[in-house]
Amino acid sequence: MSFSSESPALNVKSQTFELNKIDVFCAIAYIPLLYTFKNTDGNSSFMSTELLNKSLYKAIEDFPIFAGRLRQIQPGKLKVVVDSNDLNLPKFTEAQSSMDFANFEAANFNPALLPTGAVKPTAFFTGGFQEGNIKLVDICIVKFKNGGGVVLSVNIAHVLVDGYGFNMFMHRWAEINKTLVEDCTATDFGVSNVVYSRSILQKAVPTPQKPLLSELYKMYIPGGYLSRLVAWVSPGIRGKIVESIHASADISISCFHVSRETLDQLRQSVKTISATDQRISDNDVLMAAITIAYAQSILKHKSEHPDVGLASWLKPTLLGSSSKNPKNFVTVEAADIRHRIPNANLENYSGNSAISMMMLNPIELLQMPASPEVFTQVALGVRKSTEGVTSEYIAQSINGGDAESDVVLRPLIYKARVAERLMATNFSRFTLYKTDFGWGIPQFVAPANTKIPKIATFFPAHPFKGGVYVHLVDSVSILQQMRTNSFWAERFEFAY
Numbered sequence: 192m193s194f195s196s197e198s199p200a201l202n203v204k205s206q207t208f209e210l211n212k213i214d215v216f217c218a219i220a221y222i223p224l225l226y227t228f229k230n231t232d233g234n235s236s237f238m239s240t241e242l243l244n245k246s247l248y249k250a251i252e253d254f255p256i257f258a259g260r261l262r263q264i265q266p267g268k269l270k271v272v273v274d275s276n277d278l279n280l281p282k283f284t285e286a287q288s289s290m291d292f293a294n295f296e297a298a299n300f301n302p303a304l305l306p307t308g309a310v311k312p313t314a315f316f317t318g319g320f321q322e323g324n325i326k327l328v329d330i331c332i333v334k335f336k337n338g339g340g341v342v343l344s345v346n347i348a349h350v351l352v353d354g355y356g357f358n359m360f361m362h363r364w365a366e367i368n369k370t371l372v373e374d375c376t377a378t379d380f381g382v383s384n385v386v387y388s389r390s391i392l393q394k395a396v397p398t399p400q401k402p403l404l405s406e407l408y409k410m411y412i413p414g415g416y417l418s419r420l421v422a423w424v425s426p427g428i429r430g431k432i433v434e435s436i437h438a439s440a441d442i443s444i445s446c447f448h449v450s451r452e453t454l455d456q457l458r459q460s461v462k463t464i465s466a467t468d469q470r471i472s473d474n475d476v477l478m479a480a481i482t483i484a485y486a487q488s489i490l491k492h493k494s495e496h497p498d499v500g501l502a503s504w505l506k507p508t509l510l511g512s513s514s515k516n517p518k519n520f521v522t523v524e525a526a527d528i529r530h531r532i533p534n535a536n537l538e539n540y541s542g543n544s545a546i547s548m549m550m551l552n553p554i555e556l557l558q559m560p561a562s563p564e565v566f567t568q569v570a571l572g573v574r575k576s577t578e579g580v581t582s583e584y585i586a587q588s589i590n591g592g593d594a595e596s597d598v599v600l601r602p603l604i605y606k607a608r609v610a611e612r613l614m615a616t617n618f619s620r621f622t623l624y625k626t627d628f629g630w631g632i633p634q635f636v637a638p639a640n641t642k643i644p645k646i647a648t649f650f651p652a653h654p655f656k657g658g659v660y661v662h663l664v665d666s667v668s669i670l671q672q673m674r675t676n677s678f679w680a681e682r683f684e685f686a687y
Contacts, residue, residue: 203273207273208259210389214351216543218261218349219349222357223310224636225345225635225639227633227634228343228631229296230341234338246364248281249380253385259272259279260277281326286306286333287306288309288334288335292339293339300635301687302637311639312642313641325348329346330345331343345357351387355529355621356543359385364628369628372629384539386541387542395537399583399587442643444663445663445673445687446662447660447685448658448683450657453658454473454658458471469571474577475571475577480566480678480683481615482520485613486552487558489611520553520554522549522612522615524614526545528545533582546584548577552569613647614646618648619649619659636651644665647663650662
């Protein structure tokens with residue numbers, strides 16, 4: 192597993208980055224993505240580990256916050272300290288697979304087939320009270336038998352970037368490596384326009400002008416002793432606690448593909464039934480489809496495996512649920528604010544800039560057969576929530592509401608195992624397939640199994656294939672219910 196190479200000297204100055212409320216919410220886990228590349232020419236120098244290591248360190252110079260150490264100032268307040276004499280350098284390892292790349296490709300690039308240890312066993316931070324020892328960047332390159340291809344397992348602390356910023360970094364790393372592939376003596380790699388200082392976001396976000404909006408108020412669930420304790424401990428201990436809350440031996444990941452044609456048909460169906468000229472996006476129909484199918488799968492599983500005896504009384508109480516039979520299914524999606532604030536100029540900002548938007552759908556509605564009319568109602572609800580992410584909504588999300596130290600941790604702790612809930616993130620608009628390290632674009636880009644249930648992510652498919660991949664993390668039994676849901680199975684092809 193180990194790769195031994197002298198770490199190049201980094202030209203990084205000492206500096207401190209005060210993190211904001213959005214960053215703190217993400218300060219327990221990594222974003223873990225897998226980039227699969229095929230050696231189409233059989234070149235012996237394909238995706239050289241040595242060259243990737245060299246270009247990685249050069250890219251870090253454009254993202255100096257990646258070489259810092261995470262420090263907790265006080266509960267709910269974090270900073271990243273970059274000390275040029277004590278840099279927190281990336282962990283970079285190499286692993287060998289005994290599998291032929293062709294077999295991995297035939298299995299639709301199922302990450303379960305990668306060698307043990309190549310993919311982090313959990314997305315959560317792990318560590319002790321010395322939070323500064325947490326590696327903020329952890330990368331493993333997996334090389335397949337006979338040089339047929341590689342997988343880059345890239346884990347970047349979510350506290351540093353969101354998906355947009357992750358993609359910016361990968362593009363910069365690939366750009367530098369491609370230059371070195373063409374000329375290994377190159378020293379001119381152009382100029383990066385990345386902005387990582389949190390001050391640019393704070394300056395762009397307006398001051399709230401109204402009392403807390405009702406849709407935001409619903410997301411501020413009450414706190415308690417456990418969430419305050421978790422806010423007080425170090426990020427490493429915090430990650431362990433939240434991981435234990437979510438832990439389950441049978442948490443797995445499934446991947447489904449929906450074609451471009453099917454997405455267009457779903458969008459057109461909504462527009463026809465709603466009889467309006469309202470814009471309907473891919474995200475609207477993706478969210479509607481997974482909300483309906485996932486809710487039906489959850490409800491069917493609950494009916495087949497009901498809580499009985501003492502558990503039927505204790506479970507709602509311990510999970511912070513006011514009723515063991517809630518009336519609404521809750522879907523929460525990350526909404527990028529970069530292009531939602533007028534004249535903000537955030538297109539080069541790599542830090543976290545996604546806030547939550549919540550959709551409530553009556554369970555009674557979702558239990559109905561997924562007719563075009565039901566689907567349209569849910570999709571229009573997604574569109575309404577999306578258009579509701581206004582400047583005022585953004586201002587209140589970041590600068591308004593509950594300022595207590597544990598507020599961002601409450602949903603992860605008290606709502607972790609509430610069945611009628613799903614969180615989603617959309618990567619499908621990111622240019623993931625423009626990540627070219629000098630040997631061509633990836634064959635496949637996907638998330639690793641984060642071991643965090645009730646998480647759905649949408650990823651673009653390879654340009655030749657088109658459409659979108661939907662990745663869902665949950666228990667094996669729930670994932671099996673999704674595969675047999677008739678509405679879902681007719682439109683979304685199972686990959687792994």
